[in-house]
Amino acid sequence: MVRHYTPVRHRQPRSYTDDDLQHALLLIAEGQPVKRVAAMKIPRRTLRNHASGERNTTIVGRKRTLLPEEEKTIAQHAAALGDFGYAFDVYELRLFVKSFLDKAQRNAP
Incomplete structure (x- = not known):
């Protein structure tokens, strides 16, 4: 028997839509601070990743080998x-x- 059981935490489902994300990125591009835009229930780190170009908004998963x-x-x-x-x-x-x-x-x- 395991003495210190810790349940596995799963990712929380997204609380925003793609349209919300695009609108938030538009606000950031216009000069609004990320912290203020993050009040729209989009995580700050997500906004920073998308705004800086670290994260592509349409591609999920590893790079495709075949076209x-x-x-x-x-x-x-x-x-x-x-x-x-x-x-x-x-x-x-x-x-x-x-x-x-x-x-x-x-x-x-």
């Missing part, structure tokens, strides 16, 4: 191969994408 057009094309080709009866499992798909990235001279983590 959206490339992903769509590969998915269409994999579906076409499936229609012709060629079974494409996840491992073969990973090998195909790896060889594609090698030929394009792009490194992926």
Whole structure:
């Protein structure tokens, strides 16, 4: 039995919308102090990150390896191969994408 149990704290849900964030960033760009704008229920650190450019407002997660057009094309080709009866499992798909990235001279983590 654990002697000192501490419950895991989960992130609090956002209490603001994207429109609120954009409005707050506009106010900061006009010269309002971050502390005053943060009274709109948007955390100060969030406002500073977005205003300084440390945080992009639309991209969440790690950097994408393939472009959206490339992903769509590969998915269409994999579906076409499936229609012709060629079974494409996840491992073969990973090998195909790896060889594609090698030929394009792009490194992926």
